[in-house]
Amino acid sequence: MKFATIISTLLIGSSLFFSPTSACEKACQDGISKAFADKYGGELEPFFDRFKNNLADTILQGVDLDKVGHSSEVKTSVPAAIKTTVDQFKNTFVGDLQRLVFNSIFVESPPYKGDCNHPKLVQQPKKGVPWQRSDCDKQTYLCGNPPAICHDIQKIKNRIFTNIHSKLNQEASNNGPDFKAFSDAVWDAARSAGVSLKNRKKLLMPLAEANIQTALSKFLNDCNNFCQDTCPKYDDSIITLLLSFP
Numbered sequence: 001m002k003f004a005t006i007i008s009t010l011l012i013g014s015s016l017f018f019s020p021t022s023a024c025e026k027a028c029q030d031g032i033s034k035a036f037a038d039k040y041g042g043e044l045e046p047f048f049d050r051f052k053n054n055l056a057d058t059i060l061q062g063v064d065l066d067k068v069g070h071s072s073e074v075k076t077s078v079p080a081a082i083k084t085t086v087d088q089f090k091n092t093f094v095g096d097l098q099r100l101v102f103n104s105i106f107v108e109s110p111p112y113k114g115d116c117n118h119p120k121l122v123q124q125p126k127k128g129v130p131w132q133r134s135d136c137d138k139q140t141y142l143c144g145n146p147p148a149i150c151h152d153i154q155k156i157k158n159r160i161f162t163n164i165h166s167k168l169n170q171e172a173s174n175n176g177p178d179f180k181a182f183s184d185a186v187w188d189a190a191r192s193a194g195v196s197l198k199n200r201k202k203l204l205m206p207l208a209e210a211n212i213q214t215a216l217s218k219f220l221n222d223c224n225n226f227c228q229d230t231c232p233k234y235d236d237s238i239i240t241l242l243l244s245f246p
Contacts, residue, residue, distance in 0.1 A: 056083050
């Protein structure tokens with residue numbers, strides 16, 4: 001009996017000491033993705049707001065409103081439509097950031113997933129106890145646990161920023177969906193104001209679309225300043241949250 005008790009005790013102790021290290025599971029993945037998205041979304045919003053004001057102010061630049069007709073209505077309705085559409089653009093883009101961040105960390109190759117036990121470099125803390133910052137330094141190979149993500153936090157941030165800029169350039173290009181949305185907004189507002197089809201086609205849209213292209217180009221140039229220093233001010237709170245997950 002004594003021998004069996006000793007063996008049992010040793011086995012239990014071994015299982016505790018050599019217990020496998022868990023990965024960043026769904027709650028962790030969703031939580032850390034949302035944390036990045038909330039911080040970086042807040043940084044992006046002023047860029048969209050500047051773009052909104054710039055485009056609303058310049059959308060009718062060069063347009064002879066007297067020839068277009070219904071000038072007072074057009075002066076009011078077209079900039080208002082632009083502001084509404086830019087706000088929709090902003091809300092959609094910022095709202096999609098959590099998915100972008102998730103894909104950047106957990107889908108893009110190489111993803112931060114997989115076994116962290118071969119070799120096992122960090123000890124899984126007890127339930128309710130966070131990982132230690134020192135665990136980030138110890139977890140030196142890519143896998144799926146929070147310390148691995150923490151260890152590569154700068155690489156992960158660079159992925160996220162690259163993907164944000166790529167998506168902005170794709171959507172805000174001269175042939176992108178946002179250009180079409182702004183063009184449609186001008187067209188619809190002018191039509192509702194009573195501008196004739198002929199005047200919309202010949203007198204309004206060519207200049208308005210040129211102004212949209214100019215404003216989009218300025219917006220993308222401005223966005224090059226987004227988190228240019230990689231926004232280190234958010235690192236501590238994001239890492240603290242990350243290490244709170246098992």
